[in-house]
Amino acid sequence: MSLNTAARFTAVLLFCSLLNKVVAQKGNINSLKLRIAQLEQKADYKKDTAWLNAINILAFTYSETNPDSSLLLLKDHGFYCRDADYILGEAAAYSNMGVAYYNKGDYTASIEKLNQSLKLCKEKKFATFLPKVLNNLGLTAMAQGNYSKALQYYYECLTAAEAVNDQNTEATVYNNIAIVNYYQNKLDDAEVNYKKFLDVSTQLHDSDGIVIANNNIGEVYLDKNEFIKAKQYFTSALTTARLSGSKRSMISATKNLGLLYFKIDSLDRAASYFKQAADFALETGYKPSACVALTGLAKTLHKQEKLNEALAYAQQALNMAQEMGQPQLMRDAYEVLAAVYESKGESMQALKHFQLFKQYADSLRNSEAERIGERLKAEFDFSKKELEFERKSLQQRWLTFSAFAALITALLVIFLVYRSRQKEKKANVVLHHQNELIEQQKKNAEATLEQLKATQKQLIQAEKMASLGEMTAGIAHEIQNPLNFVNNFSEVSSELIKELVEEVDKGNTDEVKAIANDLIGNLEKINHHGERASSIVKGMLQHSRSSSGQKELTDINALCDEYLRLAFHGLRAKDKSFNAKFETSFDETIGKVKVLPQDIGRVILNLINNAFYAVSEKKKTAGDSYTPEVIVSTKKINDNIEIQVSDNGTGIPQKALDKIFQPFFTTKPTGQGTGLGLSLSYDIITKAHNGQLKVETKEGEGTTFIINFPNSQV
Template identity: 40%
Template sequence: MGRFLTFLFAGLCCCPAMAQQSLSDSLQRRLETPLADTLRVQILDQLSRSLMYSKPLTAMQYAQQGLKLAGRTGDQRGEARILNRIGTIFRLTANYDRSLEAHLQSVEVATANEDSDALARTYNNLGNLYSEQKNSPKAIEYYRQTAHLASQLGNLSLQRIARSNIGSEYAILNRLDSALIYTQIAYQDALRLKAPDRQIELMILANIHKRMNRHPQALLYYRQSIPMSVAVKNDRTLSQTYLEMAEVFRAVQQTDSAVRYAQKSLKLAQSAAMPTTVQKAGVLLSELYEGADPRRSLGYLKLASTTKDSLVNEEKVKSFQNIEFSEKMRLDDAVRLEENYRTRITLYLLAAGLGALLLIAAILYRNNRQKQKANRLLQTQRDEIAAQRQKAEQALTELKATQAQLIQKEKLASLGELTAGIAHEIQNPLNFVNNFSEVSTELVDELGEELAKGDLDEARSLAHDLRQNLQRINQNGQRASNIVRGMLEHARASTGERQPTNLNTLAEEYLRLAYHGLRAKDKDVNVTMKTEFDTSLVPVNMVGQDMGRVLLNLFNNAFYAVRLRQKQGEAGYVPTVWVRTRSTPNGVHISVCDNGTGMPESVKAKVFQPFFTTKPTGEGTGLGLSLSYDIVTKGHGGTLEVTSVEGATCEGVGTEFVIRLPI
C-alpha cells in the first residue's frame, strides 16, 4: 500500500484487541479438530494474518508450520499464499531483504502453478514493500500488474485496492492529476462494490484537492466521508478527517471553524488512542490560539510535546521488538542449519556403520560360522559403547551451550545493573534541561513584550538571562551525552586492548552506578559508602571495560550482603560499604569491603567456583565471581582474594575482597 494517507487504511484495519483475540482463539480451536491438509494450511495462513500486526513472532511460527505442511503435502496453492504471508511479516518487522526473498519465492511458486490470484496478491505486497522503501516507480509497476491480473480474474475488490495504491504513489511523486484520476476510478469501484469503507477514497480525493489548493472541493469530499466513518464507528478515520478540515479552514483563514474541527479531532484521537493525531491536533490548536489566548496555546503545546515523547518511546519499543524478532529468526535459521548438518552426519555415520557391520558379518559368516554367537555379543557391546558415547557427547554439548547462555545472562545482568544507574544519573541533567527550557520560553515571551514596549534596557537584561539559560541547557545536555557515551562504552564488546586507566576514577564511577542501580530497584534502601582513594596512584594498563565489570560485580555483592543483614532488623545497624585503593612497590591494591552478613568457611571455599551461588533461584547465576576471578588473574595477571567471617564487622575481620594488580 502506498505511503500517501496510509493512516486511513491502517485505521480501518486496526481491529479491537478483544475481537482479534476472539478470531485467533476460534482459528486455534479449529486446528485442534481433524482437518484435511489443504484446509489446515489455509487456517494456519488465516491465523498468521490475524496475529501479524500484534504478535509477529507468533504469526511467523504459524506461517512456518503452514509452509512445512504445504511442502510436505505438495499443496502449491497454499505454499504460494504462506510465502506471501511470510514476506508481509518480514516487511512489518523491517526485515526488507528477507521480505523480498519470500515474496519472490511466492511469485515463483504461483507462476509455476498458474495461480493468478496468489500472484496478484503477491504483486500487491511487493508494491507495498517498494513503497515503504520510497521507490514509488517500482511500487507503481507492481500495483499495475496487480490491477491487470485482478481485471482478468474479475476481482473488483483487488482492482480497487491496486488503483488506490497507484493513486497514492502518484501523489507522493506530486503527479496530482494522475493521482486524482486513479483515485476517482477506485472510488467508482468502491461504489459498485457498495464498500462500507469507501470513505478511504473520499479522504484521498479530498487530500489531493487540498494539495492542489482546491479548498472547496476538498471540504466537499471531507464532508461526504464523515457519515460513512460515523456509520462504521471508525473514530480513527473520523478524527483524521476533522484534522484535515481544520487545516483547510486555517488555510482559508476561517479560524473559528479551524478551532472547532481541530478540537473535535483532538477529542476523538484521545478516545481512540491515536497519539500521532493528538500531537498534530495539539500543535495546530497551539498555533491557532497563539495570538488570541497564549495560555491555552501553551497548554496545547505542552500536550503535543508530551504526546510526541510518548511516540518516541513507542518507536523505541517497536524498534526493540523488530530487533528481537530478527534475532529470533536468525537463531531459528542457525538451529535449522545445525539440525540439517547433524542429520546428514548421522545418515553418513549410520550408512558407514551399517556397511561395516555387513562386511564384518559376511566375513565372519564365510570364515567361521562357529564364532557367530561370540561376534554377535561383541557387536552388541560395541553398539552399547557407541550409544553411551553419543549420550556423553550430547550431554557435553548441552552443558557447553548452557554454560554459554549463563555467561551471557551474567553479562546482561551486569548491563542491567549499569543501566539502572545510568537512568538515575541522566535524570538530573534532563530535569535541568526541562526546567531551563520552560524558564527560557517565559523569558522569550517577556522579551517580546518588552521589545513591543520599546524598553531596550529590560530587553537586553532578559536576553542576557536567556543566553545564560541556553548555556546551562547546553552544559546539561553535554553532561547527559557524556553519561550515555560512557554507557555505550560499557555495553560495547571488549576489544581486549589495554590502556592506562585511573583506578580511582574507575572505582568511583562504578560505585556510584551500582548504588543508583540499587536505589532504582528499592528507593527505601540507604547505604553508607566510604571511599579512601590513594591520590598518588599511577595509571595502570588494563582493559577498563573488563575491570569495570569486576568492580560492578563486587559492589553489587556488597550491597546485597548489607541489605540482607538490614532486613534482619538488627538494632543500630548501619549498612556500610568501604572502597579503598593503595599503591605498593609491586603494584596497586583495590579493596571492597562491607559489614553485611559475612560468609562461613564452607561458602568462602567455593565462592570462586563457576555456578556456585547462595542467592535464591532466579537471582543469581553463580558466574559473577568466577568471571571476575578469571578477568583479574588470567586477563591481568593479578590476584583476587576474599576474607570473611560470618556476623563480623568490616572494620574487624568482615567480608573483604582484595584485587592486587601488577604495574
C-alpha cells in the first residue's frame, strides 16, 4: 500500500472519529439496532427525533465499512426529518449520504449531498454542525485532486470551528490541510501542520488524535527516508494507543511499523507487525485496515519466499476488498496474487490475476487523470481570478497616482503663494537641511550598529570553529578504536562465513550452529563499536551546528567524559610531548537533565581546554617533579546540578579575576585566544540555563571552574 493510500485512510479514520465516539457511548451496532426496533413500536415513530437520530448514527457507522447499506437506510430519511420539522436531522442525513458516497468513490454524488447539507446549515444557522460539513466537502475536493478548492473549504472550516470553539474539528482540519500538503509533495509544510494537529490533540487529551498525528508525522519522515525519526513517531503512536486501550488506533500504528520494517528489509519484524495489525482490525471489524495489513503481510511473506502463506493472506485480502467494493484494495490484492503465482510457477493463474490487477489499475489511473483535470481546471480558474484582481489593482493604482498628482499640484500652488514670505522660506530651508542631516546621521548610526552586530557574529562563530578545530584531533583518535574493532571483527566474521559454508557442505549441523553463534557475537560487537563511532560523530556534529533553542534530556556524565577525552587527545595531536593525568568523579544519581546539549558541550569543552592549557604552560617551567592533573566532577546538590573542572596549573592572577568573563579579555598570548570563550560560556550558563559560572583560583597552584544550574528532567 502506498503512503498516499495510507494518508487517505488516516483522513477517513479521523473523519469518522467524532460520531464513532457517540456510537461508543450508545453501545455497539447490535444494541443500536435493538434501540431502533424498540422505537419503531410507536405508532408515529417516523416523527420521533430519537428514532431519526438513531438511524443517522447507524447510517454513519455503516458509511465506511458498508456504504451501500448506509445509503439504503438514508434513502428517504431526509424526507422523514423534513416531515417531522427536524431540519438539523435532515442536514445530518444529507451529510451522512455524502460520507457514504465519498467512501464508494462517487465524489460527484458526495458533493451534491454535502452541498444540500451546507445550504441548510447556512440557512438555519446550524453553527455547531457547519464546520463538520465544510470539512467533509474539503475531503471530497481533496479526493478529486482539487487541492485549491479543498484548502478553501478547510480554511473556511477553521473560521467556523473557532467561532463555536470546536477544537476537535479544528484539530481535524489541521490534519487534512497537512494531507493536502503531503499530496502536493510539500513534506515540510505537511510536517508543520501535522504538528499543529498534534498540539491541539494533546491540549484536548484526545488519545485518538495524538495517535493519528504521530502516525502521520511518522509517514512524512518515512517518505523522507528518515527511518529513525519515523520509528520514534510510530512507536509513540503505538504506546499511546495501548495506554488508551483503543484497538482501532493500535491498528494504524502497528500497520505503519510494518510498512517501516518492510521498507528497510527487516522482513521478520515487518511480518510480525502486519500480522498484529490484521488481527486487531479483524477483531474490531475495521475491514479497510484489515485488508491493507493482510496485503502488506502477503507482500512480506512473498519476499521471504513463503509462497503458500503469502497466497492465503493475499486471497483473504482480496475477498475482503471485494466484499467492501474497494477498487484500490482489490488492485493491491490482485498485484500480490499475480506475483505469488508467478513465483510458484503457475503461469496461467499469474496471468489471470495480473490482467485483473491491470484492469483495476487502469480504472484508478483514469480516475486519477480526471482528478488531475479537475485540479488543473481549478488552478486555471484561480489564475483567471488572480488576473482579474491584478487588473482591478492596476486601476486602483492609477486612481491613487491621480490623487497623488493632484495633491502634488495643490502643494505646488501653496508653495508659490507663500513664496513671497522670504523669511519663512529660509527657515523651512534650514529646517529641511537639519532634517536631512539628522536622517543621514541616523542612517550612519544604523549602518554602524549592523556592522558591529555582523562583526560580533563573526567573532562568536570564529570562537566556535576554534573549539571545533581543537576537538577534531581528539575525535580522530577516539573514533579510531571502535573502527579498528569493526574492521577486526569484520575480517574474523568473513573467515567464519567461509568455515560455515564448508561445514554446511559437510552436513555438520552442530559445528554450523557454533559458528553461527560466533557470528552473532561478532555482529553484536560490530554493532556496539559502530554505535560508539556514531555517537562520537554525532557529538561532533552537535558541537559544530548552531543550537536549535530546544532543550533535550542529556546524560551530563557522558557529555563530560566524552569532551574530557576529546580535549586531551586534541592537545596531544598538536603537541606530542605533552602528557597529563586526568580523572573523573561523577555522581551516578544525576540521571538525564534537560539542557541545550550543544551549548553545554561548548562550555565544558572550553573549560577543559583552558585547564589543559594551564597545566601545559606550568609544565614548561615547573620541571620533572611536577605532574599535570585535570579533574572533572559532577554532583547533584538538592535541586541543582554542579559540574567542576579543576587543574593544578598556573592559576589566574588576582588582578584579572574581575575581567575574565568580559568579552575579548584573555590571559593567553596574542594570537592564541579570541577572548570570547569564557564570555560565551558565562552567557550560556547564566542566561540560557538560569545558572551560575564561578571560579576559584590561587595563582601558581591551580584553578577550579564551577558550573551550577537547576536540575530539570521534565
